[in-house]
Amino acid sequence: xxxxxxxxxxxxxxxxxxxxxxxxxxxxxxxxxxxxxxxxxxxxxxxxxxxxxxxxxxxxxxxxxxxxxxxxxxxxxxxxxxxxxxxxxxxxxxxxxxxxxxxxxxxxxxxxxxxxxxxxxxxxxxxxxxxxxxxxxxxxxxxxxxxxxxxxxxxxxxxxxxxxxxxxxxxxxxxxxxxxxxxxxxxxxxxxxxxxxxxxxxxxxxxxxxxxxxxxxxxxxxxxxxxxxxxxxxxxxxxxxxxxxxxxxxxxxxxxxxxxxxxxxxxxxxxxxxxxxxxxxxxxxxxxxxxxxxxxxxxxxxxxxxxxxxxxxxxxxxxxxxxxxxxxxxxxxxxxxxxxxxxxxxxxxxxxxxxxxxxxxxxxxxxxxxxxxxxxxxxxxxxxxxxxxxxxxxxxxxxxxxxxxxxxxxxxxxxxxxxxxxxxxxxxxxxxxxxxxxxxxxxxxxxxxxxxxxxxxxxxxxxxxxxxxxxxxxxxxxxxxxxxxxxxxxxxxxxxxxxxxxxxxxxxxxxxxxxxxxxxxxxxxxxxxxxxxxxxxxxxxxxxxxxxxxxxxxxxxxxxxxxxxxxxxxxxxx
RNA sequence: CGGGAUGUGGCCCAGCUUGGUAGGGCACUGCGUUCGGGACGCAGGAGUCGCGCGUUCAAAUCGCGCCAUCCCGACCA
Numbered sequence: 001x002x003x004x005x006x007x008x009x010x011x012x013x014x015x016x017x018x019x020x021x022x023x024x025x026x027x028x029x030x031x032x033x034x035x036x037x038x039x040x041x042x043x044x045x046x047x048x049x050x051x052x053x054x055x056x057x058x059x060x061x062x063x064x065x066x067x068x069x070x071x072x073x074x075x076x077x078x079x080x081x082x083x084x085x086x087x088x089x090x091x092x093x094x095x096x097x098x099x100x101x102x103x104x105x106x107x108x109x110x111x112x113x114x115x116x117x118x119x120x121x122x123x124x125x126x127x128x129x130x131x132x133x134x135x136x137x138x139x140x141x142x143x144x145x146x147x148x149x150x151x152x153x154x155x156x157x158x159x160x161x162x163x164x165x166x167x168x169x170x171x172x173x174x175x176x177x178x179x180x181x182x183x184x185x186x187x188x189x190x191x192x193x194x195x196x197x198x199x200x201x202x203x204x205x206x207x208x209x210x211x212x213x214x215x216x217x218x219x220x221x222x223x224x225x226x227x228x229x230x231x232x233x234x235x236x237x238x239x240x241x242x243x244x245x246x247x248x249x250x251x252x253x254x255x256x257x258x259x260x261x262x263x264x265x266x267x268x269x270x271x272x273x274x275x276x277x278x279x280x281x282x283x284x285x286x287x288x289x290x291x292x293x294x295x296x297x298x299x300x301x302x303x304x305x306x307x308x309x310x311x312x313x314x315x316x317x318x319x320x321x322x323x324x325x326x327x328x329x330x331x332x333x334x335x336x337x338x339x340x341x342x343x344x345x346x347x348x349x350x351x352x353x354x355x356x357x358x359x360x361x362x363x364x365x366x367x368x369x370x371x372x373x374x375x376x377x378x379x380x381x382x383x384x385x386x387x388x389x390x391x392x393x394x395x396x397x398x399x400x401x402x403x404x405x406x407x408x409x410x411x412x413x414x415x416x417x418x419x420x421x422x423x424x425x426x427x428x429x430x431x432x433x434x435x436x437x438x439x440x441x442x443x444x445x446x447x448x449x450x451x452x453x454x455x456x457x458x459x460x461x462x463x464x465x466x467x468x469x470x471x472x473x474x475x476x477x478x479x480x481x482x483x484x485x486x487x488x489x490x491x492x493x494x495x496x497x498x499x500x501x502x503x504x505x506x507x508x509x510x511x512x513x514x515x516x517x518x519x520x521x522x523x524x525x526x527x528x529x530x531x532x533x534x535x536x537x538x539x540x541x542x543x544x545x546x547x548x549x550x551x552x553x554x555x556x557x558x559x560x561x562x563x564x565x566x567x568x569x570x571x572x573x574x
Numbered sequence: 575c576g577g578g579a580u581g582u583g584g585c586c587c588a589g590c591u592u593g594g595u596a597g598g599g600c601a602c603u604g605c606g607u608u609c610g611g612g613a614c615g616c617a618g619g620a621g622u623c624g625c626g627c628g629u630u631c632a633a634a635u636c637g638c639g640c641c642a643u644c645c646c647g648a649c650c651a
Contacts, residue, residue, distance in 0.1 A: 012600070012612065013586045017644050037643065092650070109651070143575085143649050151650090159651095197651095209651090410651055442651065460611095478610050513611040520611090531610060 001471075003506040007044050010518050020216055022453035023148025025462050029522045038145025038153030040446075045522060048470035049449050050156065054135050056187045056467065057158045057443055064180040066131040066160050071113045073137060077103035079112040083421050094141045106139035111418045111440060114161040118436070119424035125165045128426060128436070129173055133160030135445065149446040150406065151218070156445040163419075163436045165428065170437040174206075174413050177441045181210050181409050184443065189465025189573045190452055193405065195221050196231040198305050206413040210443075211405030212451035221405050222387045226398025234305050236400065238383050239392035241348040252355050252369040254338075260364045263333025265298045268366060272357060280350050280358045280370070282335040284324050284342070287313040291327040295337055295346035295378065297353070300385040310345065310382050334359040336367060337376040344376065347384040406451040407444075414438040462523030463545050466569035473562055474504040474524040478512045478531040488540070488555060489530040495559045501566065520545065525569070526562055528553075 009030045017034075018024040026032045031046030042050055058068065077095070080086035085093075086105075094106045107113065114132060122130065135158045145152050162173035178194070185192045190212050197209040209232055211221055220233035231237065262271045269276045279298030284291055285307060292311060296302055308316045321332055327342045328335045336359035337344050350356070355369040372378060389402050418424070419436040428434045449468070456463040466472060473496060477489035486507075493505040504524065506515045512531075519527050529541040529550075540558050543550040544565075553561050 009584090009601095011585060016580085016586070019645070034643095090650090140651085144645095144647095146644085157651095207651090407651080412651080440651090444651090476610095481609085511609055511611085511613065513609095513613085516611045518612085529610080533610090 001504055003474075003504055004508050006504070008522070009043070010521055012517075018148060020147045020150065020454070021457055022150065022216075022450040025453055025457060025521075026148060026450065029462055032149060034148075038142055038151075040149055040152060040154070042446075045470050046449075049464075049468055050445055052468045052470070053188060053445050053448050054156075054158070057135065057184055057445070060180045060184045060187070061133050061158070061160060063183075064131070064176045066133045066162075066177075066180075069132045069134050070136060071107070071110050071117070071134055073107050073139070074104050075107050075113055077105065079116055080105060083112050083115075083418055085112070092140045092142065094139055108138055108140040109440075109442070110134070110136075110159055111161065111414070111438075112422070115418045115422045115424050115438070118161075118163055119419075119422060122163065122424075122426055122436070124426055125428050125434075129162060129164045129169050131160055131162040131173060131176075133158060133441070147218075148450060150450045152446070155447070158443040158445060160441040162439040162441070163424070164439075165426065165434065165436070167437060170413060170415075170439055174411060174439050177411050177439065178208065181411060181441070181443070185210055185212070185408065185448075187467055187573050188448060188452065189467050190408075190448075191455060192408070193221065193223065193230050193403075195223070195405075196229075196235050197410065198232065198235045198309075208411050209407045210409035210411075212408050212448070212455060213403060213405050214451060214454040215404055216454050217404035217406040219405050219407055221403050222389075222391075222400040223403060224393040224396060224398045225401050227393060227396040229393055229395040229400075233387060233402070234303065236387040237394035238348070238385065238387050239394045240383070241351050241381065243352045246352055246354060246371075246373075248371075248374070250354050251371045251374060254370060254375060255368040256360055256362075256365055257368055258364060259366045262364075262366070268357060269298065272366065272368070274357055278353075278356050280337070280353065280356050282337055282340070282359055284319040284327055284335055285311075285316050286319040286323055287311045287316045291319055291323050291342040293327070293335065293337060293340050293342055293344045294384060295344065295350055296385055297347065297349045300347065300349060300388070302347075302384060303386040306382070306384050307345075310384065328359070328361040330359070330361050330363050334361060334363055334365060336361050336370070337378070338367060338370060339376070344378050345384065346372075346378045346381050348381050349385065351381055406447065406454060408448045408451050409441075409443040411441045412439060414440055456523075460517070461521035464523040464525055465573065466525050466566060467573045469502075469523065469525050471502045471504045471524050472566050473501055473526045473528060474506055474519045475528045475530065476506045476512070476515045476519060478515075478529060480507060480509055482532050485530050485532050485535060488535055489528075492528055492530070492540070492555075492558060496562065499559065499563060501559075501563065526565060528558055528562070 011028045014024050015027050018027055030043050033041045077086055097103055138157045139154050142153050164170040164173055192210055192212045194208045194210050197207045222233055222236035223230035262268055265276050276298035281296045281298050283294045283302055294302055324332050328340055339361055354371055357368050358370050360367045390399050393400055416435045419438050424436045425433045452468055453462050475489050475493050477485045480486050496503045525545050527543040538555050539552045540555050541550055542553045
């Protein structure tokens with residue numbers, strides 16, 4: 001394409017409202033424009049990259065046996081009431097009414113619609129398994145949209161849904177998608193990692209997230225330095241206890257100590273001159289309206305998701321002052337397990353603690369030399385805390401490290417959560433009605449593009465990996481008023497085009513510096529510079545965006561050389 | 575929803591403290607010079623200063639209210 005005819009408005013200023021690099025660069029490179037908070041238009045260059053990702057996704061989904069459909073974005077309330085999510089999904093679900101006052105929502109995800117579709121058309125085990133997917137615009141009314149297209153309200157997503165007759169089949173469907181996702185992100189040229197994840201409000205029993213590794217990522221990942229274990233921090237397990245035998249002979253008598261206005265771990269630690277590892281923190285949670293005390297070592301943080309899952313609660317939050325007062329008889333800051341009036345669960349890490357410090361359930365008092373078994377009883381021990389770097393790996397003898405990532409894909413084993421609620425059933429071989437087993441699998445298309453930029457940029461702009469590059473090559477004649485130069489550049493351009501290479505011909509009447517800056521900014525992997533001096537020797541320049549290498553290439557050869565580089569880079573990512 | 579910041583031609587910003595003719599840079603149009611890493615000169619076009627109400631002879635500037643955008647937190651496939 002001729003640059004002079006393209007709609008490619010680049011900018012040199014960083015937009016004042018763009019914080020993250022990918023957002024700044026996507027705007028400066030003329031890929032996107034913001035319409036309003038969390039809602040973006042894609043310009044030609046941006047949309048080309050979107051389609052690159054979509055096509056890779058499509059190919060791998062088809063290869064994995066999934067079939068493409070297109071589902072409605074506007075969905076009736078009844079469907080969501082049937083699954084229970086009309087109430088449960090919350091404010092992220094954008095609801096509205098039509099002229100007849102019937103309620104609808106904009107689809108944030110499509111479990112309801114696909115389940116409705118499948119239950120009507122699939123009646124027998126002979127029609128199973130099935131995997132249907134779509135690439136379509138979703139709307140989620142995010143509490144706080146941010147980071148450009150990385151966390152926006154309207155966004156393109158590939159979502160797939162599998163239906164199986166039994167667990168074994170569902171397992172297989174999941175594995176297929178897991179493999180397909182690995183292929184997709186590898187083909188996109190991304191550095192990524194599949195991590196174990198919590199399944200959140202979509203529900204279900206088992207899930208993995210695909211994380212593009214980037215410092216700016218919103219998610220923290222814990223991974224083992226020795227084995228393959230990797231998990232989202234909110235899910236990351238900690239190796240179970242190896243409790244030492246607690247010797248009761250070490251137990252000292254409990255002491256109650258006045259600690260006026262000393263509440264936090266830091267305050268208690270310095271006031272009593274004890275290490276935070278010798279303190280047991282007692283947090284009172286409100287789990288579906290009931291108080292529950294969670295005990296944890298002073299230097300650890302509670303993982304609320306683990307607590308919520310352990311208690312099997314619909315909602316948990318830290319208890320308010322009233323509930324704390326009722327359970328402990330004291331204001332916030334002095335809770336302890338001794339004599340508390342609610343359930344007590346505890347993290348593994350306090351199992352073998354002896355003579356520890358804890359709140360006295362009395363204002364301005366803490367207890368010293370408290371011991372489990374003698375002074376209070378714990379209902380059960382569990383893994384309830386947030387992992388820390390260096391914690392033991394739950395799978396091997398190694399230790400975990402931390403990294404950051406951007407979630408670009410998520411695979412869930414849903415089980416029968418939706419098929420049961422919405423009666424997606426089939427007749428099995430034995431003539432009995434059974435519930436289908438589902439899985440769902442999402443990829444954020446725009447987010448993948450942004451994540452790719454977060455991983456591939458420098459001070460001059462974007463550096464596209466070949467598979468996602470909107471164009472593979474840009475041909476830049478240094479001065480369009482020199483006939484020989486223009487003629488040579490035209491020849492290279494048409495030869496590349498004839499060979500099926502995606503190429504921009506920068507035929508603008510601009511100074512060389514402007515052309516080079518724009519080429520770098522929009523991140524085209526290869527640039528052929530045609531200038532009079534080199535051309536007189538029969539040469540042009542071939543510049544590699546990624547490495548900065550700039551080499552001479554014979555005019556006659558450059559097309560073949562470019563083809564070779566493109567082929568090898570595409571192959572490397574395949 | 576809590577805390578903070580910002581809102582002035584398409585973009586980046588100054589002007590506001592101390593009220594008095596709306597400014598600069600980039601971009602855009604025309605002419606000329608220049609032409610290998612975001613050129614220069616001259617001449618132009620383009621703005622209800624986020625919106626409303628108020629104070630004042632007079633408001634971008636002061637006061638009150640609202641809206642929008644961004645950041646931190648809470649929340650979240």
